Amino acid sequence: MKTSFINKRTIEINLDENEPITILEPESIIFFDGDPEKRNDEFLDFKSMIKKGSLLASNIKGKASLILSLPRGYYIKIIEIKGKDDMLYEYKNVLFYSNDIQLTAEFAPLGIIATTGSLARLCFHGSGFIGIMSQGELIQKQISEKGVYVCCNNLVSIPRTVNLKPCVYGNEKASQCMSWHYLITNEKNVAASVIIESVCMSGSLQSQESGEGIFKRFIKEVVPGASTLWK
16 A cells, blocks of 8 residues: 555545555545445444444555545545554544554443444454555653653554543633543553643634634533533
């Protein structure tokens, strides 16, 4: 598989004869040059439909050339997998993967599912490539000894060895108004990092952009839990 970026949200992929790839966002395919019979779209399972917000995945075999493009504000990053990768990736952020690597899904504990809606994360192993999509450029930050707080919506990837705890932090006013965060701690005493997407997905900045009224913003900031319940 050969890839080349046209811009930060558009990528061209060239496949050799019978080389397979799975696209988890079929609508991102805006150009296809290959045998149409070698594109097979299949329904995702029910849990995957909920998490991805889409119904289908495309399984494509070469020889073919295709272009994937995402909406404005999105970014694509290619990550090479060698052997067994120690990172777990949020399902919602995976755009595609080459079929010469294997993936397994690790389902989150019920407490995390109920709090954040995060059902599963994917682990890849083998030799190949995965495509990650995000609404902002990806940032890699090391986990400090005391742990770090990451907005649940911004988390893209974590090491398998860390612990996650949904929470809010700060004083009473801060904890009332903020979105859910993860407290991520590393008990292995080994250097570990998280990958997050650099975009504001909640709060007054997004409210201003969407034209949300001052009354709704006031209720969210004054009434405990309103910012979580009133989206």
